[in-house]
């Protein structure tokens with residue numbers, strides 16, 4: 538952990554204490570606190586932009602509630618919104634469209650049917666791109682809902698900085714174990730259409746701007762924990778499964794979306810109506826908001 542200064546340095550207990558207290562005092566404690574009405578997401582007003590940024594600063598996420606317009610290109614609007622928040626480095630996987638945005642819908646056959654995002658099945662706690670190589674770290678995640686599922690399909694959401702606080706307050710050694718460069722190995726696999734090598738890295742890391750990043754999946758069969766991180770991983774899992782005022786659950790409605798710094802999230806199972814199928818657009822960025 539050499540080189541880390543400020544709140545995330547384990548040795549600096551007073552910087553941590555100040556940051557922690559301020560963070561908890563301003564942290565949203567209900568989904569309603571996250572929602573911002575936006576007239577046109579492709580061109581938010583200064584007030585709308587400021588309100589969204591305020592939520593992201595406080596909790597690494599905001600939910601915008603935009604007007605539904607059937608003759609609009611939702612993907613172009615989503616990318617325009619991203620640009621307003623400084624997001625330009627889009628992370629396209631092989632199943633993304635040409636513009637780098639991935640439409641998420643149920644596929645009952647074909648290539649996509651093999652991958653969980655394209656099914657009705659639940660996706661447990663994770664951050665996006667946990668299997669990516671460091672140069673493709675996903676720091677921001679945008680989701681836009683064109684059509685929700687017939688039932689279900691909520692996202693549970695938790696600011697990874699809050700999880701960091703819960704773990705550090707329990708025992709700073711948990712953080713030390715999760716910041717080790719070999720804490721979490723994701724074995725090589727086939728991820729949404731692309732062969733990729735194994736990736737080894739920490740769960741928590743601090744970027745050049747002093748911002749906390751989290752790389753995580755609770756899918757046990759996708760992860761090899763280092764012996765030193767195994768206990769911390771168990772505690773982390775337990776904390777995520779414990780009800781908390783800082784864990785939100787929300788079903789994105791048509792025109793709504795998530796603007797975020799890739800916090801912890803799930804996707805709950807859902808039932809799709811093939812006559813009116815669920816459709817979400819996902820954009821992942823290497824930049825942070």
Ligand SMILES: [Fe+2]
Nearest residue numbers: 663664665802
């Ligand atoms: Fe995700």
